Amino acid sequence: MDERKIQILMDSLLPLLKAGVAFTIPLSLISFAIGLILAVLTAIVRISSWRIPKLIFRFYVWVIRGTPLLVQLFIIFYGLPAIGITLEPLTAAIIGFSLSVGAYSSEIVRAAIVSIPKGQWEASFSVGMTRSQALRRVILPQATRVSVPPLANTFIGLVKDTSLAASITYMEMFRTSQQIVATTYEPLLLFCEVGVIYLLFCSILSALQNYLERRLARYSAG
């Protein structure tokens, strides 16, 4: 590799990392947090006996899972202005990613809740708890442990998916690399570099997932 390429790699590393830390990671974290709340809400409604809300949330999951994320982002950012709703790229991205995480993770949370033995509900009821107390104190804490591995998966997927925000002009890490390519004409070099940084981020998250799983496993023999 010639010196110029090495220089370009070195020069771009800092701006890329900066974009990653300042935009990609916050976007991921905020979207995941909102998405999780949405997921738990959706899961709770879907195991409840409220018929109309159930229908609404089923519709939501059906639409989000059945359409491409990129299309959703385009509708939110480029489409909504047609009916008078103009959003900042960041806002549009957060809405799009949160809705997506919420829909996918709701199935994870729902499966985790359903996987907790019926005896745990009954034991909670037997000490006088209401359904929501049982859910909060007994079922969800156990379901959390079951859902950590698949939710971590979702989060890692999300970190990579945030690169789609480049297409709605949000200046996250991938769009930053595109800009550097535009001035240096080194697409192979830059896109590989940004790929490696995504890999680095996701590896850190995997390690975090392992740690979390070990911590949560402390009360279980299995």
Add this chain to the structure above:
Amino acid sequence: MIEILDLHKSFGALEVLRGINVKLEHGKVLVIIGPSGSGKTTLLRCFNLLEVPDRGSIELGGMKLSFTDSKTISQHNVVSFRKKTGMVFQSYNLFPHMTVLGNVMEGQITVQKRSKEDARKRALVLLEKVGLVDKAASYPHQLSGGQQQRVAIARAMAVEPEVLLFDEPTSALDPELVGEVLKVIKQLATEGMTMVIVTHEMKFAADVADTMILMEYGHILEEGTPDDVLKHPKSKRAQQFLNRLSGEED
């Protein structure tokens, strides 16, 4: 006092309880025996509305609930009725994510809104009673089945129920662990705890029961003192059932 009148319960087309009447004075122990499928567990689960009866009525601690096909009992009534009961399950059903102490404190804090300090004090007293104070900081999976079941008894007692319900409390235990659990239940009986017990342990049942019910096909076949039911059953089917049991024990 507990009074159950003309209780009916069906699961789909299967009629599990066909008009059950039970009366139990405060401080007494009722033992329900019978072949599997006789409806004894369903009856027990009606006492705390884990199964909601189709028809009939239950009165417990001054609260009377009547059941009809047309009207469902409100969630509020179900919960306040349940607060008068405690239950011990065949498979313990301890909360695996809480310590032993946490298990016994949970109902007190979440349901009875006691302070953590008060709940802890009461929990320790109860754990002392079942002989497990030294396990307070352990998690359920670290205990033997017998120990887990004793914790479950302490947990059920913690919310100060008017009646304790036992659903085959020793059926899941290794034979050598049965004794320690029965001992705790016997002690509660001598202290005047009102209890309803479904069990297959006949010797224990005869020992601890004030009243005994023998059920079959959703009916009460025999009712009376353990002596009446076990030694002098009136019906032929009861005799057959008891003969089969004593056959197994020989």
